[in-house]
Structures are given as C-alpha cells and as structure tokens.
Amino acid sequence: MNKTIIRIGAGKGKLLGVLNQYLNSLGLPNLEKSRKLIHRIETEKYILEICLLRWEDIKTYSKEFDMIIYGSDQWLETGHKSMIALKYFEQNNCRLSLLVPKEQMDKPLSYFKERKIATGYPELAKNYIGVNENNLINMTGSVEVAVSMGWADSIFDIIESGETAKEHGLVEYKTFIKFGAILATKKPERIPLLEDLGLIEKMAKGKIIAFDGNDGCGKSTIAKHLVQEGIGNSAATVLMCPYSGYIGYSAKSLLENGKPVEWAIMVGLNHWKPPINVNKIYDRSILTCLTELIKADISKEKMLEVIDTWGPLPDVLFYCKLDIDTIVYRMKLREEKDEYDELESLKKYNELYEKAYQFVKDNTSINIVEIDTKDSIETVIKNVKKEM
Secondary structure (H helix, E strand, O other): OOOEEEEEEEEOHHHHHHHHHHHHHOOOOOOOOOOOOEEEEEOOOEEEEEEEEOHHHHHHOHHHOOEEEEEHHHHHHHOOOOOEEEEEEEEEEEEEEEEEEHHHOOOOHHHHHOOOEEEOOHHHHHHHOOOOHHHEEEOOOOOOHHHHOOOOOEEEEEEOOOHHHHHOOEEEEEEEEEEEEEEEEOOHHHHHHHHHOOOOOOOOOOOEEEEEOOOOOOHHHHHHHHHHHOOOOOOOEEEEOOOOHHHHHHHHHHHHOOOHHHHHHHHHHHOOOOOOOOEEEEEOOHHHHHHHHHHOOOOHHHHHHHHHHOOOOOOEEEEEEOOHHHHHHHHHOOOOOOHHHOHHHHHHHHHHHHHHHHHHHHHOOOOEEEEEOOOOHHHHHHHHHHHO
C-alpha cells in the first residue's frame, strides 16, 4: 500500500526543540542534532518527510510543504498572510525586549526612541517602540555588540536567559512581547487529510473576527498577534486581507474609476475564504468599503446590500479608534507611503470611519465594538480578548 507522504519544512537551530515537541505529541521520537537536513519518519499511516531549512527559504518555498514550523517572531515581522496557523507552541521565555546599558535604566523610553536602536526586527521596533526609520540600525545577528561598538544606544532583540546581553553590559529595559512557534500550512485543502491522519486536532467551526479603522490605528498589528496566538475555539487561524491580493488589486480599478459600489461588491463576494473550520482574522473589513460609499453619498439601502455580499459577516467587528495626532505620528514612521497617508486624507477618513461605525451600529445586527488602540499592544490584546 502506498502511504501518504507529508512534507514538513522546519526551522533549524533553536526550533529543533519545537519540532521534537510536535513529533512527541504524535508519539514519535526526537530528531537528534546532526548535519542531516532531510529526515524521513515512517508510520503505519503516513511518511513524514522533514526538511530543516532557514526561515527565508521556508518562506520562499512554503507552498512546497504540507506544513511548516517557524518562530512567530519571524512571522510577526515578515510572514506570509496566507499561512494558516494550525498549532501554537510556547518557547520557554523567549521575548522581544529593549536592552540598554545598565547606567541608563532610569531614562524614559522617549530617550531611546529618539536615538539609534540596533535590531533584526525593524518593523516590530517601529510598531512597538515608535522609533523612526532613520534611527534604526539593521543587523542580522550579534546585535549585542552594537552598543559596545558605538553603533547604537540600545538594542531591540530576542532574549531568553539574557546572559549574552549581560556579558555586553546590557540589561532588559522593557519586554514588548513574548512569543512561541507556529505549526502552519498554506494548503487549506490538505487540512481534512491532516485531521484524518491525526497530525492535527479535529477543528470546531471557526470564528470570524475583524479589525477595521483608519491607517495607522494599529489594526494590522493586533490582527497578526491574534493569528500567532490563536483565539481558543479552534487550532487553525488565518490572517485575512481582503483589499490586497489578486482580488483586492483587481477591484481597485473600479474604485479609481468612480464605481465604489461595484468595487465593494467585487471584494466582498470574491475575496478568498478558507474552510469553515478555520478562524478568520480580518485586517480591514466592511467599515473600509463603507467609508468609500459614504464619501460617494450612496443610499442606505444600497450600502446594506453591499454588506450582505460580505457574508458570512464577523462574529465581532472591532472598530480600532485612535486620535488623529497619534495616527499622524505613526504614519511618519512608515517607510512606504501613499496618497492616504497625507494629513488631510487621514483627517477625512477619521471622520468617514466614525460615520461607517455609526451606520453599522444603527442599521445592522453585527456585534461591533469600539476599541481604543493608543495603549500598548499587550493592553489592547487583553481588551480585545474580553470582547471575544
């Protein structure tokens, strides 16, 4: 009998422990450290073909694997949106922290934010610390030496024991996020097979949780965090970005040509929708299309028709609300900019999102929740989870 071959791409080095944790959960033995990069494990039901690679190679060739295992710090920084997270693994006490010279522990965070910070996580440094692009010293390893060499005033990096930092005279100033690792797939059609083989747990019906609001309000950061942690009712979770990808970009020409209703319906009907048992975390949802409909003075009846095309609708729709001054500051930190990042545009859309929020609240049964995103990401996530 030909056995099913399941190919797994797994990160090398520290993630070997996570891979072994997963194998042990299947009743399989550990892989021992060696120079061998491809391993085959045969069972009564299937053959696992495990390839040990660097994250960049796994990301590039992710469609070649049935499942992948990687650090969620890497996904938060640069990960593919279409990876479906199947299982989350804690990694002891791994965390992303700001490390500073011991004698500067009494300085305010603004002191370091306005000076050079060395990191291998530039996007997260901008999101969490608010450091300007010009103050980032990008490094791919041995970040601890940056302060000793005079290249930077502090570092933003992964720590576990903190011993390496101490060796270089650095102490942990603030922890921004603890993280683990993720078992994921880019092949939703394989999920039933993975369940039948006992490689992942049987999944309950997934929830739909959406985050929407003006540029710079933090919705993308919140959505990505929930995907990497999971939301409890089902192991599988995916990040949904309906206005990007093939459908989103194809539909944009309709909006640019003065057809906002057709644009909103095309995106609502045709954006990718994974299996029913996968949790969907939306980065932008119906509020975004409503802002354009309100701007074009579309009738209430037509806007309700558009909302219907987005079904199934969110179990919870979070309206991420933020004052305009903070939005403008955050947008200045972004490297890539477009016409929506200008001050007048940001002010206009802040007003339009308020109107869209009120429209949904007054005219639909959607559970829409307003949430202040000015607080730290840890506080915002806690507040979000209370509402879910």
